[in-house]
Amino acid sequence: MRIALTVSLLVAACGDSSAPERVYISVGSDAVTSVRAVAAMQGAPAEVLEAGGDVAVLAVEPGELDDISHVMHEEFGRCGGFMAHDSLADARAALHPQPQLVVDYTIDHRPVVEAVLPALDRTAIKATIGELSAMPNRYYRSESGAAASTWLRDRWRSFTTRSDVTVELFDQGYPQQSVILTIPGSTRPHEVVVIGGHLDSITMLGGKNGRAPGADDDASGIATLTEVARVLLAKHYRPARTVKFIAYAAEEVGLRGSQAVVRDFKQKKVNVVGALQLDMTNYKGSEKDIWLMKDFTSAEQNTFITKLIDTYVGATWGLDACGYACSDHASWYRAGVPASMPFEARMRDRNKSIHTKDDTLELSNNNADHAIKFAKLGAAYTIEMAKGELGPPGSPGSSGFAHWKLIALLGGLLVAASALVRRR
Numbered sequence: 006m007r008i009a010l011t012v013s014l015l016v017a018a019c020g021d022s023s024a025p026e027r028v029y030i031s032v033g034s035d036a037v038t039s040v041r042a043v044a045a046m047q048g049a050p051a052e053v054l055e056a057g058g059d060v061a062v063l064a065v066e067p068g069e070l071d072d073i074s075h076v077m078h079e080e081f082g083r084c085g086g087f088m089a090h091d092s093l094a095d096a097r098a099a100l101h102p103q104p105q106l107v108v109d110y111t112i113d114h115r116p117v118v119e120a121v122l123p124a125l126d127r128t129a130i131k132a133t134i135g136e137l138s139a140m141p142n143r144y145y146r147s148e149s150g151a152a153a154s155t156w157l158r159d160r161w162r163s164f165t166t167r168s169d170v171t172v173e174l175f176d177q178g179y180p181q182q183s184v185i186l187t188i189p190g191s192t193r194p195h196e197v198v199v200i201g202g203h204l205d206s207i208t209m210l211g212g213k214n215g216r217a218p219g220a221d222d223d224a225s226g227i228a229t230l231t232e233v234a235r236v237l238l239a240k241h242y243r244p245a246r247t248v249k250f251i252a253y254a255a256e257e258v259g260l261r262g263s264q265a266v267v268r269d270f271k272q273k274k275v276n277v278v279g280a281l282q283l284d285m286t287n288y289k290g291s292e293k294d295i296w297l298m299k300d301f302t303s304a305e306q307n308t309f310i311t312k313l314i315d316t317y318v319g320a321t322w323g324l325d326a327c328g329y330a331c332s333d334h335a336s337w338y339r340a341g342v343p344a345s346m347p348f349e350a351r352m353r354d355r356n357k358s359i360h361t362k363d364d365t366l367e368l369s370n371n372n373a374d375h376a377i378k379f380a381k382l383g384a385a386y387t388i389e390m391a392k393g394e395l396g397p398p399g400s401p402g403s404s405g406f407a408h409w410k411l412i413a414l415l416g417g418l419l420v421a422a423s424a425l426v427r428r429r
Contacts, residue, residue, distance in 0.1 A: 033329030089259025103341030202226030241396030
């Protein structure tokens with residue numbers, strides 16, 4: 006039985022003595038037997054509390070979460086593959102996802118998209134993957150996992166001096182924190198577009214101390230996300246809707262980071278109209294380039310994304326399924342937000358080295374040729390969802406932008422003066 010190969014010998018080292026005695030998780034019904042087998046090996050049987058449709062709610066020990074994550078990867082090819090909940094009520098709510106928002110999908114900003122795409126740089130994506138995967142690991146409870154958050158925050162902050170753009174750490178109570186970059190909308194600021202990926206990495210053995218470069222899972226997604234943010238800010242992009250770039254913490258242990266963000270946004274009544282998840286973008290394992298997960302995602306938004314691929318990316322695409330809670334898009338889907346996850350390969354052809362020390366850039370031929378396709382898609386999605394325009398040289402709040410505005414004002418005054426002289 007493959008489960009036996011994945012059970013960590015260091016569970017006690019990974020546990021948290023301050024954690025509650027039992028935690029609640031929701032998993033796909035197809036994985037219940039495997040989850041219960043993990044629990045039984047540790048002498049603490051998992052109790053199925055409720056089930057509905059293709060999702061079940063169980064109570065498990067906190068120390069079992071890493072091992073459950075490993076089983077989800079080994080047997081089902083899911084990163085995460087379950088949701089860890091703060092309460093039984095929240096877990097039971099997972100059985101009943103909210104109805105999806107209705108969004109008007111249009112493709113009408115081609116000049117803006119085509120001005121951005123040529124600036125996307127595959128060598129920059131590769132460099133970011135290299136820097137992230139050079140860290141010992143990015144496990145959500147490790148020092149290096151925490152350092153990854155501050156490193157990424159500082160990297161994103163370096164992209165602009167615009168006073169309207171913010172970069173913040175979002176604290177979920179773990180050493181690693183999620184990172185959120187916000188570009189406020191100009192005319193529809195209360196409508197929000199989210200594009201994200203997960204920052205953490207995990208290894209099957211070792212917990213906080215195991216080597217987990219996570220070059221593909223998910224340094225590739227974070228690097229792709231980072232390149233989209235860099236170029237949009239370099240082009241002084243001013244969206245109509247607010248855009249949030251989010252690097253989620255603790256995805257590998259139950260989508261904890263994205264769930265915390267979604268919960269916070271709901272409490273603050275933040276109106277998210279669409280979410281795109283970039284989880285693994287640089288390993289080309291299949292004959293087609295981009296595979297859209299059709300389960301636990303928005304069919305309407307997926308159709309929109311296929312049109313973006315055909316219009317702007319020029320890549321081939323297909324449809325596949327990854328199962329329950331296979332990445333952070335599931336947290337948004339559960340909340341009723343149209344969510345999509347374009348993936349690097351068909352699930353059956355996925356990178357088999359993730360969650361090990363061998364998840365390195367070498368598996369992608371030491372380049373980012375595959376990830377650049379996802380960067381183009383991410384930029385196109387952001388612009389066509391958030392609309393808006395590119396700004397002039399300089400940025401809002403900067404001297405360059407102010408200088409441009411002054412020139413425009415003086416130009417207008419000169420035209421008016423000339424007209425007045427002609428009339429005389």
